[in-house]
Amino acid sequence: MIISSANDYREAARRRVPPFMFHYADGGSFAERTLERNVTDLADLALRQRVLKDMSKLDTEIELFGEKLAMPAVLAPVGACGMYARRGEVQAAQAAENKGIPFTLSTVSICPIEEVTAAIKRPMWFQLYVLKDRGFMKHVLERAKAAGCSTLVFTVDMPTPGARYRDRHSGMSGDYKEIRRTLQAVTHPFWAWDVGIKGKPHTLGNVSAYTGKAVGLDDYVVWLGENFDPSISWKDLEWIRDFWDGPMVIKGILDPEDAKDAVRFGADGIVVSNHGGRQLDGALSSARALPSIADAVKGDIKILADSGIRNGLDIVRMLALGADATMLGRAFVYALGVAGKAGVENMLDIFKKEMHVAMTLTSNQKISDITRDALVDLSKL
Ligand SMILES: Cc1cc2nc3c(=O)[nH]c(=O)nc-3n(C[C@H](O)[C@H](O)[C@H](O)COP(=O)(O)O)c2cc1C
Numbered sequence: 001m002i003i004s005s006a007n008d009y010r011e012a013a014r015r016r017v018p019p020f021m022f023h024y025a026d027g028g029s030f031a032e033r034t035l036e037r038n039v040t041d042l043a044d045l046a047l048r049q050r051v052l053k054d055m056s057k058l059d060t061e062i063e064l065f066g067e068k069l070a071m072p073a074v075l076a077p078v079g080a081c082g083m084y085a086r087r088g089e090v091q092a093a094q095a096a097e098n099k100g101i102p103f104t105l106s107t108v109s110i111c112p113i114e115e116v117t118a119a120i121k122r123p124m125w126f127q128l129y130v131l132k133d134r135g136f137m138k139h140v141l142e143r144a145k146a147a148g149c150s151t152l153v154f155t156v157d158m159p160t161p162g163a164r165y166r167d168r169h170s171g172m173s174g175d176y177k178e179i180r181r182t183l184q185a186v187t188h189p190f191w192a193w194d195v196g197i198k199g200k201p202h203t204l205g206n207v208s209a210y211t212g213k214a215v216g217l218d219d220y221v222v223w224l225g226e227n228f229d230p231s232i233s234w235k236d237l238e239w240i241r242d243f244w245d246g247p248m249v250i251k252g253i254l255d256p257e258d259a260k261d262a263v264r265f266g267a268d269g270i271v272v273s274n275h276g277g278r279q280l281d282g283a284l285s286s287a288r289a290l291p292s293i294a295d296a297v298k299g300d301i302k303i304l305a306d307s308g309i310r311n312g313l314d315i316v317r318m319l320a321l322g323a324d325a326t327m328l329g330r331a332f333v334y335a336l337g338v339a340g341k342a343g344v345e346n347m348l349d350i351f352k353k354e355m356h357v358a359m360t361l362t363s364n365q366k367i368s369d370i371t372r373d374a375l376v377d378l379s380k381l
Contacts, residue, residue: 006310006347009334013084017191017337018184020177021083023170025333028277029162035277037285038308045287045317046376050363058359059366060352064302064325065151065247065268067123070100071352072367073315075344076306076327077127077153077251080220082110084333085340086199090119092336095344097122099352104153104327107131107140108220112205113147123150127251128240129158130232139210141243152244153271154237157252159230162279178218191337234265241266249304252279254289256296259303269302269324276307276329287321291372294322312354319367320374 001012014022028035060071075096082088089103089111096103097120104125105116117124126144131137144152167173171180185192203214207223215223241248250262251271262270272290274283286307294303305318306327318326331351335343359365362374 003338003346005350006331006334009331009338009343009347013334013337016188017084018181018188020167020171020181020184021191022337023166024080024164024172025078025084025330025337027164027166027170028281029164029279030281032166032277032281034274034281034283034285038274038277038287039310041285041287042308042314042317043310045320046378047313047316047320047358047362048374048376049361051361053363055360055363055365057365058356060355060359062325062367067102067150068100069102069325071315071348071355072319072323072325073101073348073351074125074304074325074327075101075103075332076329077104077106077125077155078329078333079106079108080110080204080217081106081333081336082199082205083195083202083217084337085343086194087111087115088195088199088336088340089116091341092332092344093120093124095332095336095341095348098341098345099348101348102151104151105149107206108204108224110199110202110205112209113140113143113149115205117147117149123148125149125151125153127153127155129155129227130229130236131227132229133227136207136210136227137240138243140206141240143206143209145244149246151247151249151268152240153249153251154240154267155251155275156232157254157273157275157279158228159232160228161224162275162281164278194340234261237265249302251304253293254283254286256292259293259297259301263297263300267301269304270297271327272303272305272323273307273327287317290318290321290323298322312351312356313358315351315355316358316362316364316370316374319370320372322372 062072089109093103107129126149207215247268249269250267253270302324304325305323335347364370
């Protein structure tokens with residue numbers, strides 16, 4: 001199959017990765033309306049074409065939390081990412097490093113923190129969930145600190161997991177899941193060899209190191225369900241802010257009032273995100289939520305945005321809506337599933353080229369030039 005875009009990677013991943021893993025990434029919660037709108041609301045934003053402004057010297061670089069980024073994108077935390085390619089988190093982190101952007105390791109990764117940081121020189125970002133077991137949170141934070149992670153991404157939109165109906169249909173969860181997954185592996189030999197056999201152990205590296213026993217994919221959903229803490233409030237986050245010396249980013253903000261709370265709390269950044277449409281179906285798309293959040297807090301705190309970004313044009317759109325940088329989720333997961341590190345590198349090259357086109361034809365030479373002016377207000381036409 002010829003690959004020229006992230007959408008091509010999605011279709012190739014559909015064939016190469018067994019359905020239980022493909023749909024785990026591809027799916028969202030409930031009726032998947034927010035997932036769908038994340039993509040269509042962004043794609044529907046009209047870019048304002050301008051010409052003849054000498055765009056020969058484009059610059060996509062930014063500085064974020066004292067780090068240089070070759071483009072305004074960070075690889076988002078993705079749980080069980082190591083199931084998309086052999087030791088997948090290591091491969092994705094190396095790809096991000098080679099392309100000059102940070103990689104964020106999920107709490108619930110396959111590879112433990114130290115396995116990934118040993119494979120890269122660039123400081124990694126680490127994502128933490130709010131969990132009932134505060135001992136676990138402290139334990140992983142200490143390890144992330146010791147391993148030199150630079151930025152903490154604190155995900156707050158999962159006090160309880162959203163219902164992912166697709167996972168029951170695909171064999172990720174539900175009746176006969178083990179046998180269904182084995183049958184799927186048999187019919188996907190590339191994945192079975194690369195990940196199923198050579199990619200072991202398939203345990204959640206960070207969780208297993210804490211519990212002292214192997215917590216595998218089957219225990220994953222159960223463990224998450226039991227450990228998410230619906231009682232969490234801003235007050236519970238204070239010890240983490242005091243404990244973590246580096247930049248702290250709150251991920252999962254979708255409302256200007258919550259964004260203002262994040263500023264009051266003293267966070268360094270927020271991620272405007274609905275978790276890629278995997279939590280509250282019916283919530284606003286990030287593209288819709290972002291402008292009023294930017295109006296409320298731009299300049300007081302760094303604004304990252306994700307959910308629905310499928311090409312470099314979408315990155316420019318998110319910046320035009322008020323983001324300082326973006327996070328990429330599914331787009332890199334599909335590429336990882338198809339071709340590992342090389343796939344993620346190629347996808348990032350594609351996104352950068354797409355950004356170049358969008359910046360040239362909206363006449364924005366550097367990232368800080370991109371404002372809402374890069375978009376056409378369709379309501380006024
Ligand atoms: C398979 C999968 C697993 C995810 N796991 C996590 C996670 O462990 N922690 C987290 O904060 N977000 C997680 N997310 C959400 C992503 O970090 C990101 O917010 C989302 O993928 C962005 O939307 P997009 O995929 O449409 O780009 C996950 C997303 C996917 C697709």
